[in-house]
Amino acid sequence: MKNKQYMIADARREQIIHAAIEVLTEIGYFSTSLSKIANKANTSTGLISYHFSGKEDLMNNTLLYLVELEKDFIIERVEQKSSILEKLMAFIEAGIEYRATKRGNTTALLEIVFNVRNPDNVPYFRQELRPEDELSVLLEELLRKGVESKAFKDDLDPRVVTMMIRGAVSLSMSLPLDESVLSFKHYTEQVTKNVLKMIHH
Amino acid sequence: MKNKQYMIADARREQIIHAAIEVLTEIGYFSTSLSKIANKANTSTGLISYHFSGKEDLMNNTLLYLVELEKDFIIERVEQKSSILEKLMAFIEAGIEYRATKRGNTTALLEIVFNVRNPDNVPYFRQELRPEDELSVLLEELLRKGVESKAFKDDLDPRVVTMMIRGAVSLSMSLPLDESVLSFKHYTEQVTKNVLKMIHH
DNA sequence: TTTATTTTTGATCGATCAATCAGTTTTATG
């Protein structure tokens, strides 16, 4: 019975994380305070300190939560495909769709990545190994396998193409909100078309 | 003689802006305070408030300064070329070189872009018209002219290719510091090669 | 019910911040 004892904690933690995401999206990291998060979650600052060791710990947990959401969304779509080319296309499509549709999550993630620093004062976005970058590793592996299996051109540098795809996916969060100007579907079509030119014979 | 009267102001403003760039690069926007900037500039907080109307005004002026630096660097290299294709290549090369070599400036610029908000609470990085985006306008024009003059493929969407190039250029600031792993020159070669595949017959 | 543990509150503390301002020094002009 040890497991079911006092299991409110997990739910409360997630509730606080959701409030943090909302506040971050609305007013940005700089203006986000524990009291504002507590307000949004209808609770007190003391409770946040009870469930997290501090503001930084809350932000780190929020980042992990957001990274997991995006990763799950993309990986699930990639695993539905069997061929490497199809997996690559699924990665691009899902990546763009996530960034273009879940803008709140992406905004909050960027707020954290660009502002939270590790004990050595190095921000996430300049660390060598970023938690968010498991996706980059997956993408690079896909490209590498494609080259090895002769499915893709062999003069292609998987590291560089990975960066170019990640850049194109990242920027899809800056697509105009008005879908009639430049829809994310059109953007996806064009990006995949261009990526095919990079990798195909 | 009116012009040479009390011209210390401009020099002092630039000195403060330089100090702001250094502090932003070292400790990030969140920890940057007027007193730390004043310290770095060997002056007082009062002087900053004397030359700028407030912290926000200082950050906006610092952003304009950094944008101008990058713009001048790239545009100068583009204007040395005559053909559209050469201009496009020069844009990519200069863009990557600037981001990869002037990392401090780029870091400070990102710190501001991701944290300063206009009176409506909208951060720079989500505004429709960004001061930094004159470069995107220039790039898109280049691509559009290339299509019109039949130099580039006509199934190419200048808006999308602009975003892909901007993404690849932006990410070059994340290139490993160790040049032997993945040098910015190799990155430039690969990116230009891939862009040529996107635009050429 | 009694007891022990977890969960929650809200007031409080020390630190830090941006901005202000009265007063001082420097500079240019006549």
Add this chain to the structure above:
DNA sequence: CATAAAACTGATTGATCGATCAAAAATAAA
């Protein structure tokens, strides 16, 4: 030199922050 404008200082103020903690409430176990 005298005067006025510009440049500059640093202490102060009021606000906000993250964190703490004593006390209370809720929950589970015995």
